[in-house]
Amino acid sequence: MDGGYVVYGAAGAGSVPVEAALTLLDQPYRVVEAASRDQGAANEEVARVNPMRQVPALILPSGELMTESAAILIHLAESHPRSALGPPIGSALRPRFLRWMAFISAQIYALYWIRDAPSRLAADLDHEALLRERTAARIAECWRIMGSQIEPVGRFMLGEEISVLDLYMTVVSRWGPRRRVFYEAAPRLGGVVRAVDGEPRLAALWAARMPFKEGWES
The missing domain is CATH 3.40.30.10 (Glutaredoxin)
Incomplete structure (x- = not known):
């Protein structure tokens, strides 16, 4: 290695x-x-x-x-x-950082096990459609809750330096129901994900691993 x-x-x-x-x-x-x-x-x-x-x-x-x-x-x-990708132990920002890292993981990310393949739980095709609809609504509500309870400290969630919380939120917010729903649910967080999208050091990575194709926000 x-x-x-x-x-x-x-x-x-x-x-x-x-x-x-x-x-x-x-x-x-x-x-x-x-x-x-x-x-x-x-x-x-x-x-x-x-x-x-x-x-x-x-x-x-x-x-x-x-x-x-x-x-x-x-x-x-x-x-x-x-x-500076995360606040150290003892930082006043540490509880916020851990809370929202766990929140994204448990409340939002976990739902994609269902969304990626609804047949894992659905009884039939109609049930699959219902699962997609309800998980999309749940994800939007979770973003709304996060957006209403946390305000970015600076350009990013925890200040002027990018953190792994910013990276996590930015990637997950691009999954279904996609960014337009995210912007509507959590407007205060929109500037953060756009800043991460535009981070020059990540331009090549985004192009290779998660390109901004036409209509990607919808």
């Missing part, structure tokens, strides 16, 4: 904020392309490291495995304290 990280992930998936964090940290890493659904040879590659068959999974330079996107992002920030 040449002392670097190994990211099991896919374009547009939950591995993208991890890849973004590693890019900002200027840490060497390689990506093992994998599917996050329950089929395909690529998914078998994920299953060898993560029995949940989900991405992201991260192999640390030490060889240890990490899963769960929020945990990975918090660990990366804490492992590189000079990067």
Whole structure:
């Protein structure tokens, strides 16, 4: 591994904020392309490291495995304290940071296990459509709650420096029901995600892993 990280992930998936964090940290890493659904040879590659068959999974330079996107992002920030990708223990911003990292993970991100493949829970096609509708409404409500209870400290969520919270929110807010719903639900947070979208150090990553194709906000 040449002392670097190994990211099991896919374009547009939950591995993208991890890849973004590693890019900002200027840490060497390689990506093992994998599917996050329950089929395909690529998914078998994920299953060898993560029995949940989900991405992201991260192999640390030490060889240890990490899963769960929020945990990975918090660990990366804490492992590189000079990067300012997360507030240190003792910071007045630390409770806010941990609260909203966990909120995105538990209340929003978790719903995509259903949205990505409603047939996992749906009884029929009509039920699949209902699950998509209700999970979309729940996601919008969660963004509304987050937007009503937190105000960015500066250009980004925690100040003038980008953090892994910004990366996490930015990527997840691009998934269905997509950005237009996010902007309507949490207008105070719109400037933050746009700033992350436009971060020059991430331009090549976005182009390769989550491109801004025409109509992507809808």
